Amino acid sequence: MTKMLSYIAIGLTLGVWAGLSPGPLFAVLVSQSVRYGTKEGIKVALVPLITDPPIILVTMLVLTRVGHYRHVLGVLSAIGGLYVGYMAYEALCSDAAGAPKTAATKTFSRAITVNLLSPHPKLFWLTAGGPLILKAWALGAAVPAVFIACFYACMVGSTLAVALVIGRTRHMITGAAYTYTMRALGGLLAVFAVLLVWWAYGLLK
Numbered sequence: 242m243t244k245m246l247s248y249i250a251i252g253l254t255l256g257v258w259a260g261l262s263p264g265p266l267f268a269v270l271v272s273q274s275v276r277y278g279t280k281e282g283i284k285v286a287l288v289p290l291i292t293d294p295p296i297i298l299v300t301m302l303v304l305t306r307v308g309h310y311r312h313v314l315g316v317l318s319a320i321g322g323l324y325v326g327y328m329a330y331e332a333l334c335s336d337a338a339g340a341p342k343t344a345a346t347k348t349f350s351r352a353i354t355v356n357l358l359s360p361h362p363k364l365f366w367l368t369a370g371g372p373l374i375l376k377a378w379a380l381g382a383a384v385p386a387v388f389i390a391c392f393y394a395c396m397v398g399s400t401l402a403v404a405l406v407i408g409r410t411r412h413m414i415t416g417a418a419y420t421y422t423m424r425a426l427g428g429l430l431a432v433f434a435v436l437l438v439w440w441a442y443g444l445l446k
Contacts, residue, residue, distance in 0.1 A: 244380055248377050252395070253391050261399050265359045275423070276423070285400070289397065290397060293362055297366050322438035329429075332430055333427035
């Protein structure tokens, strides 16, 4: 029971950290919440529940082949950098009138694309999450299951809270304030685009 509680604590802590850590998906969540409201932010927050299960399975399978896996991560990171760069361009070019409402329908597909191409979830499960699961598995199948459940409950819960807060206060960001906010978010996305390309270079060289 003590070991089970320790894995619960680890899962909860890592979940909050993952949910609130700056990264490409978090930047997309903030950007979409400001532009389109709570509903679109919630879509982004739920994306890891769709994209991460296959990522976990694959990274668990390749834990013994990290050398080959680096090149796959590098290619994905490079493509992800270009994609996030395009989203940064869109945010930087937006004005006080906002983007066309039809663009909101792309939120889910865009967030899925960003998370699948980002090296963040792969590296986390490869270097931290995966080894923890393997170690927990020795205590029984229930332990890693509880660890994963606690991790995603806190990660998704924390990002949902961010989406709700931003969505409910976005009406206060109007006119020039909206333009400046979107410029700042565009700049943040651009930074992550550059970082993704830089990480790709480090993984591929």
